[in-house]
Amino acid sequence: MSKALFCIDNLKVAYPQRQHTEQFNWAVDGVSLTLEPGERLGLVGESGCGKSTLGRAAMRLLPASTQIQGRVTFAGQSVFDLTPTQLRQFRGEAVALIFQDPMTRLDPLMTIGKHCIETLKAHQHGLSSPEAKEKALATLEAVKIPASRWNQYPHEFSGGMRQRVAIALALLLNPKLIVADEPTTSLDVTVAAQILKELTRLCREREMALLLISHDLALVGEYCDRIGVMYAGKLVESGQSQTVFQQPQHQYTRSLLNAALHIQAVEERGQGSGIRDQGTKGEGIGDKIQKSAEFIISPTFNTQYLTPLLKVKDLKQHYTLERNFIERLLKEEDQTIKAVDNVDLELYPGEILGLVGESGCGKSTLSRTILQLIRPTSGSVQFQGTELTTLSPHSLRLARRQMQMVFQDPHACLNPAMTVGESIADPLFIHHLASQREAKVQVMQMLARVGLISPEEYYQRYPADLSGGQQQRVAIARALITHPKLLICDEPVSMLDASVQTQVLELMLELKREFDLTYLFITHDLWVARFLCDRIAVMNAGRIVELGPTQEIFSNPQHPYTQTLLQAAPMLART
Numbered sequence: 001m002s003k004a005l006f007c008i009d010n011l012k013v014a015y016p017q018r019q020h021t022e023q024f025n026w027a028v029d030g031v032s033l034t035l036e037p038g039e040r041l042g043l044v045g046e047s048g049c050g051k052s053t054l055g056r057a058a059m060r061l062l063p064a065s066t067q068i069q070g071r072v073t074f075a076g077q078s079v080f081d082l083t084p085t086q087l088r089q090f091r092g093e094a095v096a097l098i099f100q101d102p103m104t105r106l107d108p109l110m111t112i113g114k115h116c117i118e119t120l121k122a123h124q125h126g127l128s129s130p131e132a133k134e135k136a137l138a139t140l141e142a143v144k145i146p147a148s149r150w151n152q153y154p155h156e157f158s159g160g161m162r163q164r165v166a167i168a169l170a171l172l173l174n175p176k177l178i179v180a181d182e183p184t185t186s187l188d189v190t191v192a193a194q195i196l197k198e199l200t201r202l203c204r205e206r207e208m209a210l211l212l213i214s215h216d217l218a219l220v221g222e223y224c225d226r227i228g229v230m231y232a233g234k235l236v237e238s239g240q241s242q243t244v245f246q247q248p249q250h251q252y253t254r255s256l257l258n259a260a261l262h263i264q265a266v267e268e269r270g271q272g273s274g275i276r277d278q279g280t281k282g283e284g285i286g287d288k289i290q291k292s293a294e295f296i297i298s299p300t301f302n303t304q305y306l307t308p309l310l311k312v313k314d315l316k317q318h319y320t321l322e323r324n325f326i327e328r329l330l331k332e333e334d335q336t337i338k339a340v341d342n343v344d345l346e347l348y349p350g351e352i353l354g355l356v357g358e359s360g361c362g363k364s365t366l367s368r369t370i371l372q373l374i375r376p377t378s379g380s381v382q383f384q385g386t387e388l389t390t391l392s393p394h395s396l397r398l399a400r401r402q403m404q405m406v407f408q409d410p411h412a413c414l415n416p417a418m419t420v421g422e423s424i425a426d427p428l429f430i431h432h433l434a435s436q437r438e439a440k441v442q443v444m445q446m447l448a449r450v451g452l453i454s455p456e457e458y459y460q461r462y463p464a465d466l467s468g469g470q471q472q473r474v475a476i477a478r479a480l481i482t483h484p485k486l487l488i489c490d491e492p493v494s495m496l497d498a499s500v501q502t503q504v505l506e507l508m509l510e511l512k513r514e515f516d517l518t519y520l521f522i523t524h525d526l527w528v529a530r531f532l533c534d535r536i537a538v539m540n541a542g543r544i545v546e547l548g549p550t551q552e553i554f555s556n557p558q559h560p561y562t563q564t565l566l567q568a569a570p571m572l573a574r575t
Contacts, residue, residue, distance in 0.1 A: 042220030160359020315379035354533030
């Protein structure tokens with residue numbers, strides 16, 4: 001009998017095919033790996049290589065019509081032979097799965113507290129409600145969710161905070177193995193570091209194994225003992241993390257490492273890529289703006305030479321939490337969440353301004369308030385000299401033609417019932433910019449421009465037929481089809497693996513030069529921000545706490561919060 005806690009032996013998985021054929025296209029093709037108690041294994045590879053399929057197959061979460069061959073055992077028992085009752089205990093008590101998208105795990109009609117209580121009582125029947133709540137609150141506290149959020153619903157949390165809740169639900173039952181599928185994709189570096197440190201501590205103390213599926217090579221290298229590299233459904237390389245990173249044997253492993261190092265190696269090419277060629281050679285906007293101790297307000301910047309494309313002044317977005325019946329009886333005061341609090345920001349033509357900060361700090365709320373998708377509590381938003389907060393709905397729609405957004409999850413923002421061609425052409429029809437024939441010509445040109453070769457083929461495809469990187473290219477094409485001046489990018493590459501991430505970032509730089517774009521680039525990945533941005537604004541608790549040239553932010557951060565962010569960011573070491 002094997003002493004391994006978890007063993008996958010020659011596993012093959014094929015999804016149901018649209019056309020009946022005797023030959024299978026294996027999404028996972030002959031993968032074998034083992035995990036010992038307390039061991040941490042990182043699984044990396046490009047989107048579509050079979051990483052997530054492997055994790056779901058091992059927990060029997062795939063459709064019944066899926067073709068599966070091979071063997072999966074947990075503590076010596078075959079997972080594929082478990083009865084429904086045994087399978088229910090296996091999922092949660094023995095093995096817990098953390099999904100990439102927390103909304104697939106959370107019920108929008110249930111409060112966070114009810115999620116926790118239901119999970120505990122479904123597996124631990126003798127637990128009283130007070131005991132369950134005490135245990136749940138302690139687990140939520142471990143992932144930095146305060147007790148005050150107990151009665152709130154998933155939609156009232158940021159994406160990163162929802163992921164923290166999902167991680168807490170996985171930890172509630174003290175499983176022996178956690179399968180974490182991109183668990184930190186939507187988390188900032190500080191929270192990601194806190195959670196992974198907590199997971200690794202639990203692994204040591206409870207002999208709990210961790211299978212970490214991720215596209216973040218630096219993260220895997222820092223927190224995992226071993227690493228497995230998947231490509232086209234196969235495990236092409238595995239070994240101790242340090243050995244694989246320092247002496248990669250497979251060509252694909254080397255390409256992944258080179259792509260990740262390419263983003264980090266900004267010093268070799270010069271910082272940023274925005275408007276440094278304007279004015280004095282080597283001097284960009286970021287070089288002209290001087291820092292103050294608390295935050296940068298550029299008091300000496302001469303606006304005679306550059307007028308802001310976007311100017312945000314004293315912007316506030318406050319939300320009031322409704323009191324429940326008991327709280328109203330006790331005459332407790334309403335609780336106000338200051339998502340955006342007195343933000344001042346200027347964005348200049350041709351600039352790439354990075355906005356970084358932890359999940360829930362107000363980055364996405366700020367971007368949506370700038371676009372007037374949600375009206376601000378107070379403050380001013382001027383775009384090309386026009387005050388957006390006072391515009392009528394019709395005038396605002398006309399202004400939005402010049403302001404477009406690229407979202408974090410391309411699959412969620414593309415209509416699954418519309419073809420790629422229809423999705424990209426839609427903004428042209430909304431703004432009455434083209435006829436049917438003219439729109440198709442423009443869409444074909446844009447598809448080719450964003451790197452989707454054979455545009456005739458992609459024009460007819462649906463989002464489900466595309467990889468994550470291809471979906472993001474379609475989302476970028478749709479944002480650019482109206483030829484905007486400002487592009488707000490909300491975590492546009494966080495869900496992509498290192499090689500595709502590099503391709504998309506390089507594409508965005510090319511498109512910026514070609515279309516004379518200005519970017520507000522929201523990210524929690526500091527190395528991506530350093531790779532791309534001229535200036536960086538650091539946001540914490542709804543406020544901009546530091547703003548300055550990218551090189552200065554990284555080499556000499558002034559605010560303690562900025563220093564914490566930089567210290568928490570994992571980095572690949574050069575060999």
